[in-house]
Each structure stands twice: as C-alpha cells, then as structure tokens.
Amino acid sequence: MKFKLGSRWLENRDEVTKLLQRVLDESGSSDKYLFEVGEGITIFKEGEPLNNIYILLEGEVQLYKKKPYNDVQFPLQHLQAGSLIGIISFMTGLPSLTTAKTHEPCRFLRIPKKDVNHLIDLHPELDSYLDELIMANLLERYRQTIILQMKLDSVNSKLQNERNELKQAYKDLQNAQKALVHQEKMATLGQLVAGFAHEVNNPTAALLRSTDSLERQLVQFMDQQSExxxxxxxxxxxxxxxxxxxxxxxxxxxxxxxxxxxxxxxxxxxxxxxxxxxxxxxxxxxxxxxxxxxxxxxxxxxxxxxxxxxxxxxxxxxxxxxxxxxxxxxSYSRSDSEERYEWIDIREGIHDTLQLTSNRIKYYDLYLDLPEVPKIRADAAGLNQVWTNIILNASDAMGKKGSLDIRCGVSDERIWVSVTDSGPGISEDYLEKIFDPKFTTKVSGAKFGLGLGLSISLDIIKQHGGEIQVVNADEGGARFTVILPVDPKLTPASR
Amino acid sequence: MKTKIYILVVEDEPEVLDSIVRDITEFEEQFVVEMADTAEEAEELIDSIITEEKGLIGLILCDHVLPGKNGVELLVEMQNREETRPTRKVLITGQAGLEETVKAVNEADLKHYIAKPWEKNELVSITKKLLTDFVIERVDDPLPYMKVLDSERIAESLRTGRKLTDR
Known part of the structure; x- marks a missing residue:
C-alpha cells in the first residue's frame, strides 16, 4: 500500500483535510456535511451507536472515558484539527468507546456512514485517501499511547521514590516519637521518684526514731524490773x-x-x-x-x-x-536541684547508679578504681541515665555471674570513665551500629529493651561535648568509655 | 527413733532468713529447721539429709532471687528427684516474674507463692496446712504431730484410716 497521503497527513494535517474537503467540494457536497459547534458540546457519547465519521477541520476535541465503578469522566486524548473522529466505531460498527467533547468552538465535516460508500462511488480516489487517513490517525494515536506509557513509567518511578522518602520520613518520625516518649517517661519518672523519695523519707525517719526510743525505754524498763x-x-x-x-x-x-x-x-x-x-x-x-x-x-x-x-x-x-x-x-534523679547543668563530681552519680541497680548487679565482682577527678559542669541526671544504660546493658550481656570494672581518670584536661564487663563482648558487625536508635539484640520481653538506651546515651554525651567509645576488651567483654570535657561551654558541642 | 522431717528455708539475705525462721519456730518442736543461703548449699543439705540422716524433707520455703542457681530452678530439680518430689514447695519472693512462676507451678508443683513482705499469720497457716498434708500422706504414725499441726485433719485421717493419697 502506498502511504503518501498518510505520511503527508502526519506532517501537515491541514493540507490533507483541505484536500479531502476539496474533493467533496468538487461534487458540491461539502456544505451539506459542514457542521459547526461551540465550546463544551458533546459530539457523541460513550456506549452509543455512532452513525457518522467526523473530520475535524478547526478547533480541538477531547476524548473521555468513564472510569469503572464511578462515573468520573477521565480525559484520554486531545485531538487537533485534521483528525478523524469515530474511526474505530466506523470500522467495527460497535458502539463508541469514548465520549467526544469540543474543547473550543469547532468545525467538522460530519459524514454519515451510509454516505461514505456513495461518496467513494462518486470519487474513487477517496477510497484510498480514507484508508490512508484512517491508518495515519491510528498511527498518531498509537504514538500518543507510547508517549503516555513512557510518561506513566516516569511518573511511577517518581511515585516510588516519593513513597520511599515517605517511608523513611515515617520511620524517622517514629524514632523521634519513641525518643520523645522515652524522655517524657524519664521526666515523669523523675518527678515520681522525687515525690516517692519525699514520702518514704518520713515514715522511714519515724521508724528509725521510734525504734531508737523504744530501745532506750526497753533497756530502762528491764533495768527497773531487774532491781x-x-x-x-x-x-x-x-x-x-x-x-x-x-x-x-x-x-x-x-x-x-x-x-x-x-x-x-x-x-x-x-x-x-x-x-x-x-x-x-x-x-x-x-x-x-x-x-x-x-x-x-x-x-x-x-x-x-x-x-x-x-x-x-x-x-x-x-x-x-x-x-x-x-x-x-x-540524688540520682537530681530532684533537689534547679539547674540542669551543675558542677558535679561524676563519681557520686556512679555510686548512686550502682546503689540503685544493686538488685541486678549484686552478685557481680565489682572492681572500682575511682580516684578523685576535677568536678565537671554537667547534667547529672542525664549522665546517671548513661551510667545506668551501660551498666544494665552489661548486666543483660553477662547474666547472673560476671564482673564489672569501673574506672575514671583525667587525660588531656578531659575526664574519662570506663566500664568493662566480662560478658561475651560485642560482635564486630554490631560495634558500629549499637548507637543507632532502635538497634537492639535483646529479644522482646527483655527487661529494659526499647533499643533506645545507647542512642539516648550518645545524645546526652554529645550535649556535653563529649564522646562515647566502645571496644571489645583484650580480656573479652565489652568496654564502654565516656569522655567528657570539664566544661561543655568551652567545647563546641560535636554533632 | 522416728524419721526426722525437715523444713528447709533458702534465702540469701541474713536478716530476712532470720525473720522467716523466727516466724516458724513453733514448728521446731516436731520438725527440724535447716537454713541455706544459696540453692547450691540447699542441694548439699538435701543430699546429706537424705543419705546421712535418712530424713524426709517436708517443706521448702525458698526465695527466688539467689546468687548462682535461682529458687525456681532449685524447686524444679527437687521435683525431678524422687526423694524430694513429695516435699511441699513454697516460693517466698518479691521478684519472680510471671514466666518463672508459671514454670514453678507447672514443673515443680509449686504449692504456694508468698509475696514479700509476708505476714506471720499467713506464713504459719500455710506452713501448718502443707506440713499436715505431708504428714498425713507420708507418715505412718502422725499422732505426735497433732500438737503443732492441724489436729482435726490428722484425727480425721486416723479415724478413717486412710491416707491423703494412696501410695
């Protein structure tokens, strides 16, 4: 099949449709097919039988398709002047697949199906013109479909990216929320502890005082009795x-x-x-x-x-x-102090922590080498959380038996505290990850196990302008070392 | 001489151990109270009671959190040993979790769980009830125990001539 006209149509629609119009004009019938409508007019509807074929001479037409399940009209293709409309229905004789609506005032040639054969009889050359035009129109639509598919693909991958970003954002949010909840919990706990300590102090004092008096009176009483x-x-x-x-x-x-x-x-x-x-x-x-x-x-x-x-x-x-x-x-919860940062002796916090975790560590061999070190400006309650996390992690790793070696010292005008346990140590794969939020090796049901302990510890240490390191000790077991500047104000906080 | 029946108290804090033993001292007229501060020591003690003294262990009052082996482990081991299977087993603790307690009930036939701090009356009445069960079940002549235990139930068992369970 020659495709001269079709190729020309693809390059210049106007010219070809004009040619067609001229052929019709020659038989003096163009006017009778001429059909003009304003903007927004429905030419034919999806699902209805279509009795005409339309050649768009001027203006633009939008094809719509109904979405399944709801009746929303979904815009499909935008047809320019020169396009044939109703091709598929014309060729198959089936009801229209789409709804066509003018997008602006349009001029068509509207040729009833039954006239087409008659016209071809009159103008035999019209037969091949029409074939080529239909072919060219379908080619054009096919090209549009390919373009659409490619667009769809790029939109899809963009969507996928956005979805991944959203997922990550959601994860980050969840972590942030957990950390917040944890902080809030600790704050509430601090207040509870302060109240509790105050409330327990009174009955304890009463108990001790009464016992003291009771003892003295009993001794006196016995003396009198025995006279x-x-x-x-x-x-x-x-x-x-x-x-x-x-x-x-x-x-x-x-x-x-x-x-x-x-x-x-x-x-x-x-x-x-x-x-x-x-x-x-x-x-x-x-x-x-x-x-x-x-x-x-x-x-x-x-x-x-x-x-x-x-x-x-x-x-x-x-x-x-x-x-x-x-x-x-x-003193652990610092419920008495107003200022968050105070000059403190870090050893006191370590002793408080050991005292309060004693039910977990009471069967360990405890080696303490805590010589006097300069006081540092620090958030004592925060640091106590750090000691607690490290000690309880060590306890989780060691189980019931083991030893804890806690030392402190000064080097390069910074204070260091090291805690070494005799547990199995930390797998090399995990060493890098243990400060990540939510990293945990504990199965659920473990005693502390939010998986936030060490990441919160890291945050606290960073706020002090300090650092925290973890290595496996030569003797086996994990060693955490916390290094703190004497005054965080003098050290730019490392982030 | 009649077979001695022992009450074993396992607790690692001396003050608490002292208080438990003091609370059940009224049973010492007929029973021998032995103390241990670890599960391991309790095991040695059980060995020597069974093999050397040829005695019976009627009751164990056991803390859960102990250095070394814990209380529930000790009770399970006793349940798996023929001589100490009939021993009435009681946990006195403030710290056994649900999982461990369930294990004690399922695997050690735990008879009672006493939460710290305990009341003397509670401790005494449980001790009395469980020792009475033990004596009726295990002792051929429970008459001497009537004084410190539940005399009505012992009299009833003597009258009907039936043991609590058929051996």
Whole structure:
C-alpha cells in the first residue's frame, strides 16, 4: 500500500483535510456535511451507536472515558484539527468507546456512514485517501499511547521514590516519637521518684526514731524490773542484748557447723535455741553454761535478750537501707536541684547508679578504681541515665555471674570513665551500629529493651561535648568509655 | 527413733532468713529447721539429709532471687528427684516474674507463692496446712504431730484410716 497521503497527513494535517474537503467540494457536497459547534458540546457519547465519521477541520476535541465503578469522566486524548473522529466505531460498527467533547468552538465535516460508500462511488480516489487517513490517525494515536506509557513509567518511578522518602520520613518520625516518649517517661519518672523519695523519707525517719526510743525505754524498763533480782544474770542479759545488737550474721554453713558443737556442749536445749547460740561467737556456749549453771529458764532469758538485740539491729539495718536507697534515688534523679547543668563530681552519680541497680548487679565482682577527678559542669541526671544504660546493658550481656570494672581518670584536661564487663563482648558487625536508635539484640520481653538506651546515651554525651567509645576488651567483654570535657561551654558541642 | 522431717528455708539475705525462721519456730518442736543461703548449699543439705540422716524433707520455703542457681530452678530439680518430689514447695519472693512462676507451678508443683513482705499469720497457716498434708500422706504414725499441726485433719485421717493419697 502506498502511504503518501498518510505520511503527508502526519506532517501537515491541514493540507490533507483541505484536500479531502476539496474533493467533496468538487461534487458540491461539502456544505451539506459542514457542521459547526461551540465550546463544551458533546459530539457523541460513550456506549452509543455512532452513525457518522467526523473530520475535524478547526478547533480541538477531547476524548473521555468513564472510569469503572464511578462515573468520573477521565480525559484520554486531545485531538487537533485534521483528525478523524469515530474511526474505530466506523470500522467495527460497535458502539463508541469514548465520549467526544469540543474543547473550543469547532468545525467538522460530519459524514454519515451510509454516505461514505456513495461518496467513494462518486470519487474513487477517496477510497484510498480514507484508508490512508484512517491508518495515519491510528498511527498518531498509537504514538500518543507510547508517549503516555513512557510518561506513566516516569511518573511511577517518581511515585516510588516519593513513597520511599515517605517511608523513611515515617520511620524517622517514629524514632523521634519513641525518643520523645522515652524522655517524657524519664521526666515523669523523675518527678515520681522525687515525690516517692519525699514520702518514704518520713515514715522511714519515724521508724528509725521510734525504734531508737523504744530501745532506750526497753533497756530502762528491764533495768527497773531487774532491781533487787539476780544482778549477775541481768548484767549478763545486758551483755547478750548488746551482743545481739552488734553482731554480724554468720553464713548458714557456719551456723550449721557451730550448731553441732553447741549441741554437744548443751545437749538439753531445743534446736531453735541451739541455732541462736550458733550465731554467737565461739565460746559463748561455755559462758552460758557457766552463768546459768544449765538452768533452762535462765538460758531462755539470755537468748531472748540476744534476740531482742538482733531484732533491733535488723530494724535499724533495714531502716538505714531504705534511707540510703531514698537518698540515692533523690540524688540520682537530681530532684533537689534547679539547674540542669551543675558542677558535679561524676563519681557520686556512679555510686548512686550502682546503689540503685544493686538488685541486678549484686552478685557481680565489682572492681572500682575511682580516684578523685576535677568536678565537671554537667547534667547529672542525664549522665546517671548513661551510667545506668551501660551498666544494665552489661548486666543483660553477662547474666547472673560476671564482673564489672569501673574506672575514671583525667587525660588531656578531659575526664574519662570506663566500664568493662566480662560478658561475651560485642560482635564486630554490631560495634558500629549499637548507637543507632532502635538497634537492639535483646529479644522482646527483655527487661529494659526499647533499643533506645545507647542512642539516648550518645545524645546526652554529645550535649556535653563529649564522646562515647566502645571496644571489645583484650580480656573479652565489652568496654564502654565516656569522655567528657570539664566544661561543655568551652567545647563546641560535636554533632 | 522416728524419721526426722525437715523444713528447709533458702534465702540469701541474713536478716530476712532470720525473720522467716523466727516466724516458724513453733514448728521446731516436731520438725527440724535447716537454713541455706544459696540453692547450691540447699542441694548439699538435701543430699546429706537424705543419705546421712535418712530424713524426709517436708517443706521448702525458698526465695527466688539467689546468687548462682535461682529458687525456681532449685524447686524444679527437687521435683525431678524422687526423694524430694513429695516435699511441699513454697516460693517466698518479691521478684519472680510471671514466666518463672508459671514454670514453678507447672514443673515443680509449686504449692504456694508468698509475696514479700509476708505476714506471720499467713506464713504459719500455710506452713501448718502443707506440713499436715505431708504428714498425713507420708507418715505412718502422725499422732505426735497433732500438737503443732492441724489436729482435726490428722484425727480425721486416723479415724478413717486412710491416707491423703494412696501410695
């Protein structure tokens, strides 16, 4: 097939349509097909049978297709002057696939289908013209489709990029939110701790004071009771009370071994009494025997005195432990201080932290080498969080048994603190990542495990213009070293 | 001489150990109280009670958080040993998590969980109930124990001539 006219149409539509118009004019029928409409007029509708073929002489036409599921008209192709419209319907005889609407005032040749054959009879050359034109129109539309597909592809990849960026942004936001929630939690916890410490202090003080008074009054009372009685016995009683008041607890194995000997010395006593005597230093079984001459009642009296003393000691020890914990809590959370940055001795914070994490570390061998170092200007509560994170991580890594080696010192006018554990160390793959937010090796359900501990620690240290390093120690185990300038104001914060 | 029945108390803090033992001292008339501050020591003790003293361990009151092996591990081991399977097992703790407690119930037939701080009455009544169970189940002549244990239940078991469970 020759495609001269078609090629020409692709280059210059006007000329070809004019040629067509001229051919029609020659038979004097052009006017009867001429058809002019204004802007925004629907020429034909999707789904309706189409009885004409349109040749657009002037103006522009937009083709629309209905979207499935909703009736929104989706713009397809924009047809310029010279285009044939209704080709597919013309060729297949099926209802129109699209809706055509004028985009501006237009002029068409509207040729009814039934006239086409008649026209071709009149002008035989029209047959091949039409073929070529239809072909050229379809080519043009095909080209448009290819362009559209390429556009679609580039839009798709742009969308994909945007989606990835959004994903990343969402992730960042989530991390930021977690960090914020964590900070908020710590702040709330700080306030709670301050209130708690204050509230616990009062009953603890009352407990300790009352015990003290009770003890004095009891001693007085016993003195009065014993007036005129066997003063040798009551004097020994006081001695036993004092012994119980001050004696340290032997371990259970020692008590058991001592019990055997006490039993041989005083076989008539009850097991419960023997166990009490076994807590006394060597030789007391003989003293008891000597003072009481084996009198059961008197032995019972003396043992009661010893137990009284021990109970007072227990109450006092327990009370002092509570008071000590409360003090550590207060100083750990810095609930008393107004300023965030103060001149502090970092060793105090380390001691507070050790005290407060004692339930996790109490079975570790603890090596402390904390010589005096210059005070530094720092956020004490923040640093305490850092020590806590490092120590609890070490504890998670070591499990129940292990050792912690904590040292500090000065070098290049900066303070360093190192914490070395005897755990398995950190895999080389992880060394770089452990300060990333959300990096965690702990399975869920671990005790602290937000995965934020070390990244928050890093933030805190950076705010101080310091740095934190982690290596695997030569002896195995991980070593965290925190290096802090004496005054962060004098050091530009590293970010 | 009749077989001695032991009460084992395992607790690493001496003050707490002292208080527990003091609270249950009324049972010492008929039972022997032994103390251990680690699970490992408790195991040695169990060995010597069973092999040397030929005694029975009626009850163990055990802390969970201990240096070395923890309380639940000790209880599970006891459950897996024939001589200590009938021993009534109690945790006295402030720190056993749900998972560990579930393990103790499922694998060590835990009879009771006492949270710290405990009340003396609670500790005594649980001790009495569990030792009574043990004595009815394991002892041929429970008569001497009536004084310190639940005398009604022991009398009832003597009257019906039936043990708590058929051995």
């Amino acid at each position: 005129g009685e066997d003063s040798a016995l009551t004097d020994t009683g006081k001695q036993f009370f004092k012994l119980g008041r001050e004696i340290g607890f032997p371990d259970t194995k020692t008590i058991r071994e001592r019990s055997e000997r006490v039993k041989r010395a005083l076989p008539v006593l009850k097991n419960s009494q023997i166990r009490i005597i076994a807590q006394m230093p060597e030789g007391y079984e003989e003293l008891l025997q000597k003072v009481t001459d084996g009198n059961q009642e008197e032995i019972g009296y003396l043992l009661d005195q010893f137990e009284f003393g021990k109970m007072f000691q227990n109450i006092e020890t327990a009370g002092e432990r509570i008071a000590g914990l409360v003090k550590s809590l207060k």
